[in-house]
Amino acid sequence: NAGVTQTPKFRVLKTGQSMTLLCAQDMNHEYMYWYRQDPGMGLRLIHYSVGEGTTAKGEVPDGYNVSRLKKQNFLLGLESAAPSQTSVYFCASSYTPSTGLQNSNQPQHFGDGTRLSIL
Amino acid sequence: GNSVTQMEGPVTLSEEAFLTINCTYTATGYPSLFWYVQYPGEGLQLLLKATKADDKGSNKGFEATYRKETTSFHLEKGSVQVSDSAVYFCALTVYGGSQGNLIFGKGTKLSVKP
Numbered sequence: 464n465a466g467v468t469q470t471p472k473f474r475v476l477k478t479g480q481s482m483t484l485l486c487a488q489d490m491n492h493e494y495m496y497w498y499r500q501d502p503g504m505g506l507r508l509i510h511y512s513v514g515e516g517t518t519a520k521g522e523v524p525d526g527y528n529v530s531r532l533k534k535q536n537f538l539l540g541l542e543s544a545a546p547s548q549t550s551v552y553f554c555a556s557s558y559t560p561s562t563g564l565q566n567s568n569q570p571q572h573f574g575d576g577t578r579l580s581i582l
Numbered sequence: 583g584n585s586v587t588q589m590e591g592p593v594t595l596s597e598e599a600f601l602t603i604n605c606t607y608t609a610t611g612y613p614s615l616f617w618y619v620q621y622p623g624e625g626l627q628l629l630l631k632a633t634k635a636d637d638k639g640s641n642k643g644f645e646a647t648y649r650k651e652t653t654s655f656h657l658e659k660g661s662v663q664v665s666d667s668a669v670y671f672c673a674l675t676v677y678g679g680s681q682g683n684l685i686f687g688k689g690t691k692l693s694v695k696p
Binding site for chain 1: 586616618623624625626627628631671683684686687688689
């Protein structure tokens with residue numbers, strides 16, 4: 464009963480290094496999202512995907528890239544890490560958008576987060 | 583635009599005290615409203631939701647009523663427990679938005695003392 468799994472859970476990088484965060488879901492969800500959580504800021508959407516092979520920018524996309532080559536996986540990449548990207552990153556997924564429609568009002572399921580520190 | 587404003591914490595209560603966490607929103611269109619809870623070291627879990635005006639969401643003793651006239655969705659619990667210590671996020675999403683993403687408030691940290 465895995466749900467949404469994020470790897471790694473913790474990582475420390477040096478400025479300029481690159482890395483990829485992996486999100487995997489086993490619920491056959493169409494929609495997947497990457498958020499970052501910063502103190503006093505709540506969660507902000509970085510990128511999202513409405514299905515395999517599609518990605519789109521969210522509220523704070525700069526410095527990040529994403530890929531959705533397989534339906535169950537959503538990768539978040541940092542090409543050249545910066546200290547401003549120190550944050551906790553959360554992946555989420557849902558069948559459909561969490562809209563007001565009665566039959567599509569599915570909540571988003573979240574992973575446990577990846578704590579990333581950039582020195 | 584769409585936004586959520588919730589009371590800033592931290593909120594510290596004694597066990598069995600009454601809890602209210604205020605949340606107000608602005609939205610274009612017809613939002614659905616949610617409360618998520620984040621326990622230490624974990625991701626967010628849906629606590630309750632309401633999809634139209636005057637709906638009441640409830641779960642685990644928590645309640646919130648969708649008030650369109652005051653654009654509010656305040657979270658309440660009559661008697662909190664130590665196990666309720668967590669960060670609570672109010673959120674909304676708007677029908678018709680292609681993203682379907684949630685717009686979150688900044689979170690309110692609740693600490694319950696025995």
